[in-house]
Amino acid sequence: MLNDERGLYLAISALVVAVLSYCRKYRLNLSRPPLPPGPIPLPVLGNVLSLDSARPWLTFNAWRSTYGDIIYARLLGKPIIVVNSEEVAKDLFERRSSIYSDRPQSIVYEAFASDFNTGFMPYGNRWRLHRRIFHQAFHQTAVPAYHATLLRSAHKMMFGLLRDPENYPNHSLMFPLTYMLSIIYDCETTAKDKHVANAITRYGKLIVEGFAPAAMTLMETFPFLLQLPSWFPGATFKRASLKCIQAGHDVKEIPFQYVKERMSANDMGPCLVADALNRTSEEDDVTITAIKEAASVAFTVSPGLRLPIIISLPLTQTTNTLLVFLLAMVLNPEVQAKAQAEIDRVVGKDRLPNFDDRPALPYLEAILRETLRWYPVVPFGIPHATTTSDIYNGYFIPEGPTLSLSLMYLNNEPFRAMTHDATKYPSPDEFKPERFFQDDGTLNSDTMRLGFGWGRRICVGRHLVDASLWIAMANFLAFFSVHKALDEHGMEIPIAPKFTTGFTVFEESHLSQRVVC
Ligand code: HEM
Numbered sequence: 001m002l003n004d005e006r007g008l009y010l011a012i013s014a015l016v017v018a019v020l021s022y023c024r025k026y027r028l029n030l031s032r033p034p035l036p037p038g039p040i041p042l043p044v045l046g047n048v049l050s051l052d053s054a055r056p057w058l059t060f061n062a063w064r065s066t067y068g069d070i071i072y073a074r075l076l077g078k079p080i081i082v083v084n085s086e087e088v089a090k091d092l093f094e095r096r097s098s099i100y101s102d103r104p105q106s107i108v109y110e111a112f113a114s115d116f117n118t119g120f121m122p123y124g125n126r127w128r129l130h131r132r133i134f135h136q137a138f139h140q141t142a143v144p145a146y147h148a149t150l151l152r153s154a155h156k157m158m159f160g161l162l163r164d165p166e167n168y169p170n171h172s173l174m175f176p177l178t179y180m181l182s183i184i185y186d187c188e189t190t191a192k193d194k195h196v197a198n199a200i201t202r203y204g205k206l207i208v209e210g211f212a213p214a215a216m217t218l219m220e221t222f223p224f225l226l227q228l229p230s231w232f233p234g235a236t237f238k239r240a241s242l243k244c245i246q247a248g249h250d251v252k253e254i255p256f257q258y259v260k261e262r263m264s265a266n267d268m269g270p271c272l273v274a275d276a277l278n279r280t281s282e283e284d285d286v287t288i289t290a291i292k293e294a295a296s297v298a299f300t301v302s303p304g305l306r307l308p309i310i311i312s313l314p315l316t317q318t319t320n321t322l323l324v325f326l327l328a329m330v331l332n333p334e335v336q337a338k339a340q341a342e343i344d345r346v347v348g349k350d351r352l353p354n355f356d357d358r359p360a361l362p363y364l365e366a367i368l369r370e371t372l373r374w375y376p377v378v379p380f381g382i383p384h385a386t387t388t389s390d391i392y393n394g395y396f397i398p399e400g401p402t403l404s405l406s407l408m409y410l411n412n413e414p415f416r417a418m419t420h421d422a423t424k425y426p427s428p429d430e431f432k433p434e435r436f437f438q439d440d441g442t443l444n445s446d447t448m449r450l451g452f453g454w455g456r457r458i459c460v461g462r463h464l465v466d467a468s469l470w471i472a473m474a475n476f477l478a479f480f481s482v483h484k485a486l487d488e489h490g491m492e493i494p495i496a497p498k499f500t501t502g503f504t505v506f507e508e509s510h511l512s513q514r515v516v517c
Pocket of ligand 1: 118119120121131297298314315317318321377378381382383384451452453454455456457458459460461462464465
């Protein structure tokens with residue numbers, strides 16, 4: 001009897017709490033400003049059925065014309081906020097960066113050895129430590145220390161192109177891999193150092209295989225799939241996860257031990273890991289772990305990469321930008337010729353360009369900016385999330401990790417909408433480096449940093465990327481040209497630019513281009 005009374009009492013209490021909490025939520029909903037406008041969601045599915053999954057930017061563009069620059073939608077129960085203009089992006093990610101610098105989390109990050117990736121990490125102390133390590137190595141005034149390495153890597157790419165011009169996408173992949181291995185681990189891509197490169201390649205391969213976007217959605221929807229024992233029939237995700245975790249451990253440890261051993265043998269040149277270790281006490285385990293993790297981030301991979309060789313995401317982005325540059329050159333031979341004439345005038349024909357030539361080559365500078373504008377290769381950016389709720393322009397922006405306030409859904413077409421905003425960039429689809437010049441013939445102040453994100457999560461590698469792309473483009477144009485390939489009758493094969501969809505885009509029309517010296 002006593003038990004029954006207690007049970008009844010508990011049930012009534014639970015009911016009262018539930019009703020009160022519902023009323024509180026209801027009152028709060030009534031008293032708070034409205035959510036941003038957006039399409040009406042279906043129960044459970046949200047707006048997922050109206051989304052073009054292969055080309056979500058088409059849906060976002062359609063929504064944009066109806067709902068404006070900031071849109072609220074739900075995808076399978078997950079709220080997302082689509083930011084559709086540069087102005088709103090700056091307001092939120094820069095002016096209110098203390099609120100909008102988190103990242104949405106997923107249970108698959110840890111299961112697929114991606115939780116140590118700075119780009120996916122929640123806003124907090126571990127992320128701050130990573131950013132500090134990157135900042136020390138890659139801030140604007142640190143980058144000239146890498147000029148010699150970048151130049152050497154560009155020359156290596158040129159030798160590759162000279163020997164084997166057909167294979168230029170591959171040489172464009174090797175270029176960032178060569179300089180990054182050197183800058184981070186003082187390691188060459190030679191046979192002697194193969195175990196470092198092998199650990200990186202194995203990690204990349206396993207992540208790309210195991211971390212496909214469809215599998216990721218399945219695991220997020222049914223997290224128990226990751227709890228199954230690995231021997232369980234059909235537990236493929238679990239087995240893939242275990243392999244990735246091992247490879248994730250190796251990709252941090254093997255290159256790190258390589259640096260430590262060479263430091264002990266006094267056989268180490270300057271590099272990110274050695275420099276960071278020299279600044280750190282041996283007992284500071286937290287920082288040492290962060291050094292291992294941050295160093296390997298340059299070699300981390302994302303879902304959906306479709307490339308001839310799997311290297312990392314940051315390096316792939318550099319390669320993809322170079323391939324966009326080559327596409328722009330083959331489609332705009334007059335731009336290529338004008339840049340080559342500038343290089344011939346400033347550098348002459350007896351040597352190759354180096355970084356000292358940069359201020360005297362404004363047209364090449366404009367080509368670099370126009371390449372970043374014409375086709376940004378990280379069309380979705382990386383999603384941001386809020387740490388607290390906010391009110392923006394009269395709209396309520398909810399708090400919480402499920403709020404994916406994201407460049408992700410902002411970009412590709414919307415992001416291209418920013419870089420293709422006809423009021424800022426007239427005739428936006430045309431490749432016109434001239435748009436970056438002022439009436440007096442000098443370059444304007446628009447350095448196209450738009451493609452590297454905003455605020456506290458802005459790309460840490462942007463200054464290095466800028467220097468590496470410039471030196472690669474300068475050396476390429478000084479020595480090579482890219483033209484349309486010829487068919488068996490000697491006629492030019494027309495080029496139809498084709499880009500992969502996904503997190504990072506890869507230009508695929510290279511089969512109808514040829515590089516000549
Ligand atoms: C053309 C090449 C590259 C492009 C276009 C690019 C672009 C981006 C973008 C759009 C973001 C997201 C920024 C945001 O959330 O607002 C990002 C983040 C990041 N990038 Fe890059 N990136 C490139 C190369 C690199 C390289 C070479 C590195 C190597 C160090 C790198 C390291 C990172 C890291 C660590 C983050 C995450 C930052 C954070 O979450 O705090 N990126 N990048």
